[in-house]
Amino acid sequence: xxxxxxxxxxxxxxxxxxxxxxxxxxxxxxxxxxxxxxxxxxxxxxxxxxxxxxxxxxxxxxxxxxxxxxxxxxxxxxxxxxxxxxxxxxxxxxxxxxxxxxxxxxxxxxxxxxxxxxxxxxxxxxxxxxxxxxxxxxxxxxxxxxxxxxxxxxxxxxxxxxxxxxxxxxxxxxxxxxxxxxxxxxxxxxxxxxxxxxxxxxxxxxxxxxxxxxxxxxxxxxxxxxxxxxxxxxxxxxxxxxxxxxxxxxxxxxxxxxxxxxxxxxxxxxxxxxxxxxxxxxxxxxxxxxxxxxxxxxxxxxxxxxxxxxxxxxxxxxxxxxxxxxxxxxxxxxxxxxxxxxxxxxxxxxxxxxxxxxxxxxxxxxxxxxxxxxxxxxxxxxxxxxxxxxxxxxxxxxxxxxxxxxxxxxxxxxxxxxxxxxxxxxxxxxxxxxxxxxxxxxxxxxxxxxxxxxxxxxxxxxxxxxxxxxxxxxxxxxxxxxxxxxxxxxxxxxxxxxxxxxxxxxxxxxxxxxxxxxxxxxxxxxxxxxxxxxxxxxxxxxxxxxxxxxxxxxxxxxxxxxxxxxxxxxxxxxxxxxxxxxxxxxxxxxxxxxxxxxxxxxxxxxxxxxxxxxxxxxxxxxxxxxxxxxxxxxxxxx
Numbered sequence: 001x002x003x004x005x006x007x008x009x010x011x012x013x014x015x016x017x018x019x020x021x022x023x024x025x026x027x028x029x030x031x032x033x034x035x036x037x038x039x040x041x042x043x044x045x046x047x048x049x050x051x052x053x054x055x056x057x058x059x060x061x062x063x064x065x066x067x068x069x070x071x072x073x074x075x076x077x078x079x080x081x082x083x084x085x086x087x088x089x090x091x092x093x094x095x096x097x098x099x100x101x102x103x104x105x106x107x108x109x110x111x112x113x114x115x116x117x118x119x120x121x122x123x124x125x126x127x128x129x130x131x132x133x134x135x136x137x138x139x140x141x142x143x144x145x146x147x148x149x150x151x152x153x154x155x156x157x158x159x160x161x162x163x164x165x166x167x168x169x170x171x172x173x174x175x176x177x178x179x180x181x182x183x184x185x186x187x188x189x190x191x192x193x194x195x196x197x198x199x200x201x202x203x204x205x206x207x208x209x210x211x212x213x214x215x216x217x218x219x220x221x222x223x224x225x226x227x228x229x230x231x232x233x234x235x236x237x238x239x240x241x242x243x244x245x246x247x248x249x250x251x252x253x254x255x256x257x258x259x260x261x262x263x264x265x266x267x268x269x270x271x272x273x274x275x276x277x278x279x280x281x282x283x284x285x286x287x288x289x290x291x292x293x294x295x296x297x298x299x300x301x302x303x304x305x306x307x308x309x310x311x312x313x314x315x316x317x318x319x320x321x322x323x324x325x326x327x328x329x330x331x332x333x334x335x336x337x338x339x340x341x342x343x344x345x346x347x348x349x350x351x352x353x354x355x356x357x358x359x360x361x362x363x364x365x366x367x368x369x370x371x372x373x374x375x376x377x378x379x380x381x382x383x384x385x386x387x388x389x390x391x392x393x394x395x396x397x398x399x400x401x402x403x404x405x406x407x408x409x410x411x412x413x414x415x416x417x418x419x420x421x422x423x424x425x426x427x428x429x430x431x432x433x434x435x436x437x438x439x440x441x442x443x444x445x446x447x448x449x450x451x452x453x454x455x456x457x458x459x460x461x462x463x464x465x466x467x468x469x470x471x472x473x474x475x476x477x478x479x480x481x482x483x484x485x486x487x488x489x490x491x492x493x494x495x496x497x498x499x500x501x502x503x504x505x506x507x508x509x510x511x512x513x514x515x516x517x518x519x520x521x522x523x524x525x526x527x528x529x530x531x532x533x534x535x536x537x538x539x540x541x542x543x544x545x546x547x548x549x550x551x552x553x554x555x556x557x558x559x560x561x562x563x564x565x566x567x568x569x570x571x572x573x574x575x576x577x578x579x580x581x582x583x584x585x586x587x588x589x590x591x592x593x594x595x596x597x598x599x600x601x602x603x604x605x606x607x608x609x610x611x612x613x614x615x616x617x618x619x620x621x622x623x624x625x626x627x628x629x630x631x632x633x634x635x636x637x638x
Contacts, residue, residue, distance in 0.1 A: 047093075048093050048094070048097055048163065049163065049512050050508075051167070051506075051508035051509060051512040052094075052097075052163060052167045052508070052512050053097055054508045055167055055170065055171055055506070055508050055509075056094065056097055056098045056099075056101060056102065056170075057099075059098065059101040059102075059170075059174055060174075061101075061144055061145065061174070062100070062101050062102070062103060062144070063101065063102055063103075063142055063143070063144045063170055063173060063174060064102075064103045064104075064105060064142070064143045064144070065091055065094065065102060065103070065104045065105070065140060065141070065142055065166075065170075066105045066106075066107060066118075066122070066140070066141040066142075066143065067087065067088065067091060067104065067105070067106050067107065067139075067140055068107045068109050068115065068118075068119045068122075068124055068137040068138070068139050068140075068141070069084045069087075069106070069107075069108065069109075069137060069138050070108060070109060070110070070135075070136055070137060070138075071084065071106075071108050072108050072110065073110070073136070076136060079156070080136075080138065080156065083138075083154075083156045083159065084138065086159070086162075087140075087154060087162065088104075088106065090162060090163060090166065091104045091166070092104065094166065094170075102170075107119070109126075109135075109137045111135070116135070116137070119137045119139065122139070122141045122148065122150050123150055123152060124137055124139035124141070124150060124152050124153070125139065125152035125153045127153065138153055138154050139151055139152050139153055139154065140154060140166065140169065142169045142170055142172070142173040143173065144173045144174055147173050147176055148173060149169050149172045149173040150169075151165060151166075151169055155486075155487070157478060157487040158487060158488065161488070161494075163512055164509070164512045167508075167509065167512045168219065168509060168512075171219075171506060171509065172218075172219065178219060178220050178221045179219075179220050179221065179237040179238070179504040179505055180220070180221045180223060180233070180235050180236050180237050180238075180504075181216065181220040181221065181222050181223070181236070181237065181238050181239075181240060181500060181504055182222075182223045182224075182225050182232060182233070182236045182238075182239045182240070183213065183222060183223065183224050183225065183239075183240045183242070184224075184225040184229065184239065184240070184241045184242070184244070184251075184255075185240075185241070185242035185243055185244075186242075186243045186244065186245040186246075186276075186292070187242060187243050187273075187275060187276060187279075187466070188207040188209075189209065189210045189212075189213050189242050189469070190209050190210075190213055190222070190224050191207055191208050191209035191210075210469060210470060210471055211471050211474070211475050211486055211493070212469045212471075212474065212492075212493055212496050212497070215493070215497065216497070216500060219501075219505060220500070220504065220505070223236070228248045228250055228251060229250065229251040229254045229255075230250050230251075230254055231254055232254050232255070232257075232258040232263065236258070236263065237264065237503070237504040238263070238264045238265070238266065238500060238503040238504035239255065239258060239263060239264070239265050239266070240266045240267075240268075240500065241255070241265065241266070241267040241268065241294065242268045242466055242469065243268060243269070243270055243273055243276065243292040243466045244267070244269065244292050244293065244294050245291075245292050247294075249428035250427075250428065252296065252297060252422065252423075252428075253423050253427055253428055253450075255297060256297055256300075256421055256422050256423055257421075257450060257451055259297075259419060259454070259458045259460060260419065260421060260451040260452075260453060260454050260455065260458060261451060261454075261455055261456075262454070262455060262456040262457075262458060263458070264458075264459045264460075264503035264504065265458075265459075265460045265461070266460075266461045266463070266499050266500065266503060267294050267460070267461070267462050267463070268463045268465065268466045268468075268469065269292045269293055269294055269305065269307070269361065269462070269463070269464060269466070270290070270291065270292050270307075270359070270360070270361065270464065270465055270466040270467065271290075271291050271306070271307045271308060271309060271310050271359065271360075271361040271388045271464070272290045272291060272310055272359040272388045272391065272392055273290040273291070273292065273359070273466045273467055274290070274358055274359060274467045274470075275466060275467050275470045275472075276289075276290045276466075277289065277290045290388075290392075291307040291308070291388065292307065292466065293305065293307045294462075296422040296423075297422045298462075299422070300419070300420055300421065300422035301367065301371075301415060301419050301420070301422075301460065302365060302366045302367040302368060302371070303363055303364070303365050303367075303413075303415075303462065304363065304364040304365075304366070305361060305362070305363050305364075305462075305464065306361065306385070307361065307388075308387065308388050309361065309362075309385040309386065309387065309388060310333050310359045310360065310361060310385065310386060310387075310388050310391045311333065311335065311360050311361065311362050311379055311383055311384075311385055311409055311411065311464075312332040312333045312383060312384055312385070312386050312391070312398055313332055313335055313337075313379040313380055313382060313383035313409075314332055314380075314382040314383070314404070315341075315379075315380035315382050315383070316332070316335040316336050316337050316338075316341065316379065316380065316383075317330045317331060317332045317334070317335075317336070318330070318331055318334035318335065318336040318356070318358075319331075320334050331398075332398060333358070333359050333360075333386065333391045333398060334356070334358045334359070335355075335356070335357045335358070335360055335379070335411075336354065336355075336356055336490075337354070337355045337356075337357065337377060337379075337411075338353065338354055339352065339353045339354070340380075341355075341377060341378055341379065341380065342355065342376070342377055343374065343375060343376050343377070343378075346374060346376060347502070348376060348414075348495075348498045348499060348502055349376050349377065349495065349498070352491040352494060352495060352498075353491060354490045354491055355377060355468065355490060355491055355492055355495060356468060356473050356474070356489070356490045356492055357377075357411060357464075357465040357467070357468050358465070358467050358468075358473060359388070359391060359392075359465070359467065360411050360464050360465035360468075361411075361464035361465070362379070362385065362409035362410055362411055362464055363410045363411075363413050363462060363464060364410075365410065365413055365415070367415060367417070368417070368418065368419075368420065370417045370418040371415055371416065371417035371418065371419065372415070372416045372417050373413055373414070373415055374413065374414045374416075375408075375410045375412075375413050376412040376413060376414060376461070377410070377411040377412040377463075377495075378408040378409060378410050378411060379408055379409040379411065380408065381404070381406050381407055381408060382404050383404060383408070383409050384403050384404050384409075385409070386398050410464075411463070411464050411465065412461070412462065412463040412464065412495075413461070413462050414459065414460070414461045414462075415458070415459070415460045415461075415462070416457060416458070416459045416460075417454070417457050417458070418453055418454045418457065418458070419453065419454050419458045419460070420452065420453050421450070421451060421452050421453060423450070424452065426449075426450055427450060459503060461499050461503065463499075468492045468495075468496075469492065469496055471486075473489070473492060474488065474489055474490060474492035474493045475487060475488055475489060475493060476489055
């Protein structure tokens, strides 16, 4: 009687087990076809940006994304395999969000396979995995009809720009006509300038293009303007002027008329260009060396800019190796500007986190009634201006002459609206002809030969630093398995490309590039260092002022002595020197105390964080568990 019952129980258990397995398989099949994701990062790093979604919605023809990677090769490092999975995950998001306009295909280019032949045909850069080892492919190809574009090798070091590179690839293949960007510069930004050579010596090798402009050439038809420019073509979408020096009146007039007819201008000026000075074997001693200006255009637009003054900011100091001893110093004119100093309400700068601007200038803008001014980058209130020559040769001189203005100084601004001409009397070389043309135009009712103000709203972006675009200050070259790549050091490159894209390209791409980064500076420690530096600088300035007073007092006492005593110290002089030395020793001790207090505050903050991470959080979890256990026990008893 018990045997059938036992068999029935076993059969029921087996059936239940089979049912559980079937349910688990069914759930896995269902979930495998669903993309249920929750992006819990503060800046939505793993969600497609609004700009990407907008570009995908505008696609009128399907785009195929072909991803080539040696997935099956056991010699591929684990970190690269993990990176490839993140790439595939991102591409899957494109496929889901595109409403069928994006198709993702994956290829494993094994040696001597058809997939490897296709990788080579698409121009992908294969990298050797060692002697006699297979070739590694990690590239992406976009195909639309008979057009194709490729990323030869995806840079794992620039993963935070991965979405931007993929979206730009789709944009390039879907829009083959490139906007035209003209470049006018006194520096060899496009690699076409002749480097400086000492007399009697052969010229150095031809300068390479700056990386910022190499990247620009991928998406735009870049045209270089040289010499005396009389006209800027009607087909130019944006003009980039870098370090304008000694521009002829004709060139200035051409820029003026280009802006007034609705052209868009991005101008980088500099009171002290390190890049220019480094290109010379013997830097000139003139105060104007390394400076550039765009007057009379700036003055006509209501912009005041002093090419002889650089900006110092105690909140944005950078640690710089200077001097013969390679001493690391905190230099207030090498500005490291964090997100608080970047306009977070403007799409051009909202996603940027760090910008480096060495020896930058500043603008004071008083525009006309019909001109809107947006400050894109500004200093803190702990900033001021110092003489460019002083800043160039001495950090101590900067500290002695620095006085905070207690106001923010604009470093990059955007003007938009109706701008007046800087040439109210007409073309500088043809004033008479321009007057005759004006009279004829007035008689016949035709259009004047030159513009006095904007015919359509003009847009001008002004940046008071040139060096931020130079490779040394924005990217570092790295060797990635034999492939030369560039890793951004900061957001300088992103800022530059954003400005060009906002004025000449796709504004959607701006929002893609300016997404949040995973780097997060320790703002509390930075604030402690800034406060300590202000106290240190105040004490140092007090000591310097006391030194000047003592020197003045000693000079007065020296003049009071007769000719026979001028080589001997009087008792008054000796007493004055003794008092100064005592005060100097006391002040130096106070300076040391400021430094010691700073280190103590930072160590104390670090200890608090360690206590929170190591003790407090586990303690809270333990207390919560104990409380929950007591609560359950109480319920069971009751």
